[in-house]
Amino acid sequence: MTAMSLHDTSRKRAGLKLTVRGRRVLAALLLAPVGLGIGIGVAQMPAAFAGDDAVAQGAHEQFEMHTVLAGESLWDIAGGIAGSSDVRDVVAEIMRLNGLSDASLQAGQQLALPNL
Structure with missing residues (x-):
């Protein structure tokens, strides 16, 4: 076994x-x-x-550069370039081009301005 x-x-x-x-x-x-x-x-x-x-x-997209002067507002800048366009539309376009969340600016700030 x-x-x-x-x-x-x-x-x-x-x-x-x-x-x-x-x-x-x-x-x-x-x-x-x-x-x-x-x-x-x-x-x-x-x-x-x-x-x-x-x-x-x-x-x-074409644009010009602008240096913000002391006391200058976004509405002043938009009014100067708006021509026959509505200033509100120009302000909105400037804010869009520059990625701004509000209309406050500082002297010396560089802004891209649309060619209208």
């Missing part, structure tokens, strides 16, 4: 072992969706600008 062991210690379980080629294949499979997403994003860039006439024609 032979003795039989319940635990076979001669065989060891081996973990998952990847070769260099296997690691490269796994990395390629994991990175493929990222590369695909970037490629699609880059391919769509021209279409994003297609509807913008200024970009399509290469036109740039």
Whole structure:
């Protein structure tokens, strides 16, 4: 009669072992969706600008620079360049061009003025 062991210690379980080629294949499979997403994003860039006439024609917004004098207000400046335009619209345009949240100015401040 032979003795039989319940635990076979001669065989060891081996973990998952990847070769260099296997690691490269796994990395390629994991990175493929990222590369695909970037490629699609880059391919769509021209279409994003297609509807913008200024970009399509290469036109740039034209403006002049003005240095604010002591005691000068935004309304004074807008009134001087408004011509036949509504001064309120010119004030709004100056604020938009310069990223201003309100109409307060400081002496020496540089302002971009629209060409009307």
